[in-house]
Amino acid sequence: MVIDVISNITIIIGLIFMLFGLIGLFRFKDFYPRILVSGKIDTVGAITLVLGLIIKHGFSFFSMKLIIIIVLILILNPLSSHIIARSAYFSDSTLKDDYDDGTGGE
Secondary structure, eight states: OHHHHHHHHHHHHHHHHHHHHHHHHOOOOSSSHHHHHHIIIIIIHHHHHHHHHHHHHOOSHHHHHHHHHHHHHHHHHHHHHHHHHHHHHTOOOOOOOOOOOOOOOO
């Protein structure tokens, strides 16, 4: 009973991290802050969700698989964010300052 409550709270915290990160993605206009926020969403949100699942299912073979997934998330998410940001830097990629929706309006 208590373990279910703790695991559900952990899962909800992970979802809240992802929600705030998604809001942060829409607030930033430049590419580099967006890539920073998206890396944080993936890493922190996914890890807290997976930790909630580990707590919910207890120590088993399934939880060992989830621990391996956490290790892969910790290694690959910052690495992929770095690779994307580095390739954008070297290709001089930037976002447009003004968004044109094609309507021609103000």
